[in-house]
Amino acid sequence: MTDKQSLTTASRRLLTELQSHGLRLVEPDAGLSSRRGGAGPSDHKAVTIEGHTIMVPVHTSGASLSPFLAGAPDASGAGELTRDGAAVATIRFPRQPRFYALQTFDGVPYRHIATLHGDDVLATTVLQTCIRYASRRNACRFCAIGESLAAGRTIAHKTPDQLAEVARAAVLLDGVKHMVLTTGTPNLTDRGAQVLCESAFAIKAAVDLPLQGQCEPPDDDRWFHRMKAAGIDTLGMHLEAVTPEVRARIMPGKATVPIERYLEAFAAAVAVFGRGQVSTYILAGMGDTPAAILEMCGRLVTLGVYPFVVPFVPISGTPLADHPAPTPEFMRDVLTPLAALLKRGGLRSSEMKAGCGKCGACSSLSAYES
Numbered sequence: 001m002t003d004k005q006s007l008t009t010a011s012r013r014l015l016t017e018l019q020s021h022g023l024r025l026v027e028p029d030a031g032l033s034s035r036r037g038g039a040g041p042s043d044h045k046a047v048t049i050e051g052h053t054i055m056v057p058v059h060t061s062g063a064s065l066s067p068f069l070a071g072a073p074d075a076s077g078a079g080e081l082t083r084d085g086a087a088v089a090t091i092r093f094p095r096q097p098r099f100y101a102l103q104t105f106d107g108v109p110y111r112h113i114a115t116l117h118g119d120d121v122l123a124t125t126v127l128q129t130c131i132r133y134a135s136r137r138n139a140c141r142f143c144a145i146g147e148s149l150a151a152g153r154t155i156a157h158k159t160p161d162q163l164a165e166v167a168r169a170a171v172l173l174d175g176v177k178h179m180v181l182t183t184g185t186p187n188l189t190d191r192g193a194q195v196l197c198e199s200a201f202a203i204k205a206a207v208d209l210p211l212q213g214q215c216e217p218p219d220d221d222r223w224f225h226r227m228k229a230a231g232i233d234t235l236g237m238h239l240e241a242v243t244p245e246v247r248a249r250i251m252p253g254k255a256t257v258p259i260e261r262y263l264e265a266f267a268a269a270v271a272v273f274g275r276g277q278v279s280t281y282i283l284a285g286m287g288d289t290p291a292a293i294l295e296m297c298g299r300l301v302t303l304g305v306y307p308f309v310v311p312f313v314p315i316s317g318t319p320l321a322d323h324p325a326p327t328p329e330f331m332r333d334v335l336t337p338l339a340a341l342l343k344r345g346g347l348r349s350s351e352m353k354a355g356c357g358k359c360g361a362c363s364s365l366s367a368y369e370s
């Protein structure tokens with residue numbers, strides 16, 4: 001990852017506004033190709049401003065109306081970022097990784113197995129199917145896990161051998177520093193922990209790469225020990241929303257695992273992975289108030305869990321495609337006190353061994369921390 005610089009208040013504000021408004025591009029193919037559909041950041045492009053790489057919406061309907069425009073990059077990869085026509089910063093686009101040119105012996109392009117996120121993170125969705133996504137009634141309304149599969153841009157199950165092969169190439173050819181393994185939920189028992197263990201074990205046997213596993217809380221806390229023993233360094237279990245009403249509305253299937261179970265699982269996981277090595281994703285802009293988000297973040301920080309609060313980005317093809325992104329003011333009202341909360345709790349994104357909190361590209365939170 002690019003070394004993160006301390007930012008001025010004006011620069012932090014710029015990153016927050018860019019993520020809320022999105023970005024228009026003079027040259028849509030500049031830098032790392034943007035993703036449509038799938039789990040994780042989608043309809044986004046990675047851009048670097050003042051040493052901070054962030055994912056910025058480029059394909060959403062809001063982005064087409066954004067006041068921000070990225071000019072074509074010059075030979076060094078730098079372009080001019082303007083706001084309503086006035087230059088505000090220099091913008092860079094992480095380059096296309098070399099491993100994207102390769103494919104497995106059986107002809108699967110490496111980029112269908114794992115992709116580059118931010119500028120130095122390898123990310124994969126091990127199982128591109130989910131029991132919750134199978135029914136519209138239970139599916140998370142923000143999720144596009146089936147879109148990239150239907151479009152032939154990925155495969156349903158990345159095998160341990162495939163993941164190990166791609167991870168090794170991404171380290172050797174592109175210097176990736178850590179890897180995120182997320183998964184659709186395959187069952188109501190281990191909820192993905194087993195497939196993460198099999199994947200992590202094979203990757204760690206091939207290459208020394210810090211790994212984050214991401215799944216719903218499994219039904220048995222012994223899975224945390226198994227995941228750690230398999231080579232997973234940090235664990236993400238994602239609340240997404242913090243109040244029961246909002247959870248039931250936006251993720252009816254996943255909300256059947258109550259917040260209390262998440263809190264129990266967080267405590268058990270921190271005992272295994274360590275303070276600051278367990279995290280959760282919270283989507284701001286889904287209906288939870290800043291006060292409710294901050295109240296939950298306070299409980300999480302006390303437990304030793306890093307709450308990665310990201311602005312919701314409406315993804316085309318999902319039921320929430322037209323739901324507005326949170327305003328920059330909303331994000332500032334959450335991220336400024338959250339950074340202070342993290343500091344008091346002694347949690348820092350830079351000290352995580354791997355994962356979304358360490359990458360930080362989907363939120364400007366780390367810019368507030370620094």
Ligand code: SF4
Nearest residue numbers: 040117356359361362
């Ligand atoms: S924060 Fe997580 S989901 Fe977002 S770009 Fe980084 S690794 Fe990917």
